[in-house]
Amino acid sequence: MPQKVILDPLTRIEGHLGIEAVVDNGRVVDARCSGTLYRGFEQILIGRDPLDAVQITQRFCGVCPAAHALASAQCLDNALGLVPPHNGRVIRNLIQGANYIQSHILHFYHLAALDYARGPEFPPFIPRFEADYRLPAKVSQDIVSHYVQALHIRLKAHEMSAVFSGKMPHCASVVPGGVTVTPAVDKVTTFLWRLKELREFIDNVYIPDVLTIAAVYRDYSEIGRGCRRFLSYGAFDLDSEPDVQKRTRFFQMGRVVDGRRAPVDPGRITEDVRHAWYRERPPAHPSRETTEPDRKKAGGYSWLKAPRYEGLAYEVGPLARAMVNSADNANPALAKALDGALAQLRLRRENLCSVMGRHLARALETKVLADAMADWVLQIKLDEPVAVGHKLPEAAAGMGLWDAPRGALGHWISIRNQKIERYQAVVPTTWNASPHDGKEQPGPIEEALLGAPVEDPANPFALARIVRSFDPCIACAVHLVTPRGRLLASARIV
């Protein structure tokens, strides 16, 4: 007898997400993922001063505000024809880089680790699902003590962002044309010392812990494979080329399909609303997208739209960046780190498409990035400008493509009468946690859940492990609403 399993709310993720799975013979045969909060940001942005978008859109998400600040600022740079000066580019990278480190450490220790290491016996560690905790007691205890240590160390990463952004969360200093902060040697020093401490933590604690868990939970390098198509816009600009598709980025832009690297043409992105609670219409490009809620739509089960590239679902995030940047050795440091970890764990490259692969990719990019930032911060030039001035045009359109810690993030603006006429954001979690589309293709997380082992439907810990490996951030997925009606497709049970 197929059984329906509901996990709602799924905690230890950012924001509100519910999971419904149909389990038959111990395996998931159908899965639905629904966002449960609708905030209406696109409507809020209409009619505002375009410059305000950088501040407003950061409030999509307090966990990755820097990414929204940068995507939005680049969207406006593009619309207004601005090229930030050297310092503006370098400082933006540092603000974002520190936020990657913060976000990844927080995700592993505070959101994911308790799925593998048994916490102590008091709240917030209890109550909990009794998963198949397999780590020896001593190792579990170490990881829980690193949970505590990580609380402190992630704060240092936030301080690093704030050194240049003014404050975190919600950067004050990122503006169209660059940044506002005056570079000074005390800021460089403050940043460098904290970075040194973080690099020690990443090398000696974070990466070893991920490797330990990956070794013990070896079956999870087969579980949660997902759609195995990957998309990344890339991040961290290394030159000032105005055309984003020609720009050199530390993490490069690209797709990987069937193991091969392919370019990204942003014109081929569409959003499908067949199962989302928006007025029914054919899939449209985000720049022509409208957001008209239809709270009673038949067949709707999520307030996330379904972004697709050439009509197909794509996974985004650290694993996607790992795939794109290790194909053709696009980022040699990351490619090398991945090969080393796979060799140590005696795993094959295919194993990266899994729960453990996502944790590994996240940890290794944290290291590679932190190493690079030690050079970047020394590229700051004292007494040189941080921003170029702007003039607001009557009408313009722009696009900002940038990888947030959780993956591909796109902002699109159109300006009319010097006001925002339309603003759309397609955020990483909208890609990953998207619902089925008009062709009934599942979203990447839904697909990763298919086939997952669930021995006891009352205790579906494997599902939580799979979903959390994507690091979903529902606060970010601005299009969500309530799953009302809960159409659970009993029809699809075989």
Next chain:
Amino acid sequence: MRWASAATALTPFHEAFLPRLGAALADAVKEYPIIWMQHSACSGCSVSVINTIHPSIKNVILDQILPGHQLFLNYHSTLMAAAGHLSTDAAMETARKHKGKYVFIVEGAIPTRDGGIDGTLGEEDGKPVTMLEWMRRLAPGAMAILAVGTCAAYGGISAAAPNPTESKGVRDVLRMLSINVPVINIPGCPCHPDWFIGTVARVLLYGIPPAKDLDEHGRLKIYFAKTVHNRCIFRDYLDDGVFASKFGEVGCMMELGCKGPFTHADCPIRQWNSGVNWCINASAPCIGCTEPGFPDAHSPLYQRR
């Protein structure tokens, strides 16, 4: 306790929890059950509060927030181990068992359109439970409600025009539901960790603050009585007539729309992120994030009003 560098000292488990285990034995420790619920929010206030340095976040969530005073975080959706019913049951159980004694912390505004259907948290018998319903269930039995961040206090960004979800701050929602429980607002977008810790300490050590200690917007005066402009580090530029006319220039940011003169907060003396920086010190105009009118009354953010 300060953490030594990761490479040299991996603090063993028992040591990490020693203060707490010790505390459990001493009967002098007062315990406070906490329910922390995130409604229409960006999680930024939770992320900001865990940046507290004195006390450390370890003190706050794992041992004592103040010597002899311990919080029990029975519900916090981002931090707790449980999920699904297990988690929401913990919230209900706390409200039942500790009626009149728990502190209810609300982060985010509450959507009220169509009975609050735009924001739900968990489900019962296949039906989603709205955030508005959680307010109805959890607010009446609380000893006090702390509205953390500008969204919870006044609606903030979540209620910005045209406010498609008809979101409201805690006080307005309680008024709507005719629930009468003391509310203390701790605004900020996000809320500063010190403002949060200080307000909690005020309640634990001295009880609910009397009206005279709060301003007209329900904020503790010790943090919010003066404007940013009152104590701004750029006042000398203002006095000397040095004004920034574009981003990245150094000078008083009046011409760039700085909202310091209309904004009540102690950022200039407190600063952010362990004191490494704050908006104006990064030459970024204050956008008035602690005010009831944020963001609409301050828009356009970078134009003089």
